Amino acid sequence: MSSSETIALKLNGEVREAAAGPTTTLLEVIRDQLGLTGAKKGCNQGVCGACTVLIDDKLARACLSLAVNSVGQDITTIEGLTENGEPSPLQQSFVDNGAVQCGFCTSGMIVSSHALLQANPQPSIDDVRDGLSGNVCRCSGYRKIIDAVRGVAGD
Amino acid sequence: MTEARYFEPETVDEVVALLAADEDAKCVAGGASLVAMMNARLVEPSQLISLRHVEELQKIELNEDGWLQIGALVRHCDVVIAAELTEGNQVLSQAAGLIANPVIRDMGTIGGSVGHFDPAADYPVALAALGAEIEIAGANGRRSVPAGEFFIDWYETALAPSDLITSIRVPPAPVGSAGIYEKLAKVQGDMGIAMVAVVMAMAGDAINYLAVSVGGCGPTPIRLPDAEQALIGGSVDDAALQDFSNKLVAASDPVDDVRASAAYRKVLIPRFVAQAIDKAKAKLGEAS
Numbered sequence: 413m414s415s416s417e418t419i420a421l422k423l424n425g426e427v428r429e430a431a432a433g434p435t436t437t438l439l440e441v442i443r444d445q446l447g448l449t450g451a452k453k454g455c456n457q458g459v460c461g462a463c464t465v466l467i468d469d470k471l472a473r474a475c476l477s478l479a480v481n482s483v484g485q486d487i488t489t490i491e492g493l494t495e496n497g498e499p500s501p502l503q504q505s506f507v508d509n510g511a512v513q514c515g516f517c518t519s520g521m522i523v524s525s526h527a528l529l530q531a532n533p534q535p536s537i538d539d540v541r542d543g544l545s546g547n548v549c550r551c552s553g554y555r556k557i558i559d560a561v562r563g564v565a566g567d
Numbered sequence: 568m569t570e571a572r573y574f575e576p577e578t579v580d581e582v583v584a585l586l587a588a589d590e591d592a593k594c595v596a597g598g599a600s601l602v603a604m605m606n607a608r609l610v611e612p613s614q615l616i617s618l619r620h621v622e623e624l625q626k627i628e629l630n631e632d633g634w635l636q637i638g639a640l641v642r643h644c645d646v647v648i649a650a651e652l653t654e655g656n657q658v659l660s661q662a663a664g665l666i667a668n669p670v671i672r673d674m675g676t677i678g679g680s681v682g683h684f685d686p687a688a689d690y691p692v693a694l695a696a697l698g699a700e701i702e703i704a705g706a707n708g709r710r711s712v713p714a715g716e717f718f719i720d721w722y723e724t725a726l727a728p729s730d731l732i733t734s735i736r737v738p739p740a741p742v743g744s745a746g747i748y749e750k751l752a753k754v755q756g757d758m759g760i761a762m763v764a765v766v767m768a769m770a771g772d773a774i775n776y777l778a779v780s781v782g783g784c785g786p787t788p789i790r791l792p793d794a795e796q797a798l799i800g801g802s803v804d805d806a807a808l809q810d811f812s813n814k815l816v817a818a819s820d821p822v823d824d825v826r827a828s829a830a831y832r833k834v835l836i837p838r839f840v841a842q843a844i845d846k847a848k849a850k851l852g853e854a855s
């Protein structure tokens with residue numbers, strides 16, 4: 413393919429169509445065309461973690477993923493982690509623990525924490541630090557974020 | 568600007584043919600380095616060749632000769648847990664586990680890291696210590712290049728524009744060896760200021776195998792096989808180690824960058840190497 417064409421993405425369990433050229437990132441498609449603005453564009457360089465999503469159950473930077481290269485894969489964004497339209501226990505724990513300040517990092521933090529808890533349901537403080545080492549919070553509320561993740565662990 | 572074209576070939580031959588037909592074409596593995604550079608407009612490939620459907624590049628396989636063949640598309644997260652990497656060969660899984668953070672480890676691939684060859688990248692340091700080989704498919708067929716000859720200069724490798732890395736081959740670990748990979752970074756997940764990989768085996772108090780590779784302190788990983796050889800048969804005594812470290816410092820060619828000064832790196836090398844060798848010795852002690 414060359415210029416923009418229609419692609420079908422498996423996004424949060426639904427098939428969604430979008431227009432993408434070879435260099436269009438997944439982040440541009442989900443935010444600008446499909447209106448899912450939970451994933452944020454911070455650095456666009458893979459460094460900040462605000463755009464973190466799951467692709468085939470693995471963590472990925474949406475800003476470093478080409479949309480065309482994600483066709484056929486299961487993409488889950490923060491919006492897809494809600495349960496029947498309600499916040500998941502992890503999402504609720506972020507609210508209850510005051511782990512959200514400006515909120516810019518929150519979607520990425522929750523997606524990374526979700527993956528961490530899948531692999532390790534009862535993480536230690538160090539496990540959470542490791543698991544979230546690719547997510548930056550400029551409001552610097554790390555302590556409460558760790559509390560939020562550990563708050564749902566194993567119950 | 569004309570927009571790039573996008574392909575999803577299924578075989579190595581098709582990839583090589585596409586690369587050979589256009590020298591501004593780039594293959595996309597994990598995208599972690601390539602797409603970041605595209606976003607920053609540092610590269611504008613004319614063609615993007617996705618490797619994701621090329622079956623041959625995906626597997627980890629123990630070859631008949633005992634070497635472990637790791638497909639170019641194997642991700643960092645899978646190298647971390649590769650059970651086939653035992654004894655001294657664990658420097659490779661340790662290095663993989665210290666790359667960036669869990670997200671980048673889920674995305675990035677060994678072929679992408681080796682092909683991109685950032686001078687602060689982790690894999691090249693471990694691969695140099697292991698005497699691994701880089702398997703390449705190119706316009707003139709397939710070839711195999713030892714890590715020591717593959718990494719040539721700053722961002723320069725033995726790859727021609729139409730070459731594809733198909734796999735990395737790791738020799739069997741020296742019998743009874745232990746491996747230690749260490750990385751010093753400003754914060755967890757950052758690229759390293761310096762890295763060291765040590766593979767060592769001992770018989771009693773005497774060293775009977777040693778490979779040491781230092782990264783982040785010059786254009787390519789530093790290895791001094793003759794100096795390593797001179798330590799065989801001796802104990803890990805301070806004077807011999809100091810002499811060895813001095814040779815590594817002399818062979819280094821660090822630069823000042825955002826992470827640290829060149830002078831700092833030269834001071835660091837001897838301490839870092841001594842610490843890694845100590846840890847390798849301790850690990851061997853635990854195992855025996």
Ligand SMILES: Cc1cc2nc3c(=O)[nH]c(=O)nc-3n(C[C@H](O)[C@H](O)[C@H](O)COP(=O)(O)OP(=O)(O)OC[C@H]3O[C@@H](n4cnc5c(N)ncnc54)[C@H](O)[C@@H]3O)c2cc1C
Nearest residue numbers: 458596597598599600601667675676678679682688689732
């Ligand atoms: C935030 C961040 C932090 C990072 N930190 C570290 C770190 O601490 N340590 C570290 O070592 N690395 C680090 N990296 C780099 C990371 O390991 C990348 O995954 C890796 O360098 C590239 O792998 P990739 O599969 O994503 O390759 P891509 O980005 O897809 O490709 C990179 C380059 O290699 C070429 N290429 C890809 N596959 C092949 C192949 N099979 N044959 C030939 N050429 C090929 C591409 O054409 C491209 O030019 C970091 C990256 C980011 C974004």
Ligand code: FES
Nearest residue numbers: 454455456461475
């Ligand atoms: S926007 Fe993707 S990591 Fe910062």
Ligand code: FES
Nearest residue numbers: 515517549550551
């Ligand atoms: S809450 Fe503001 S960046 Fe984390």
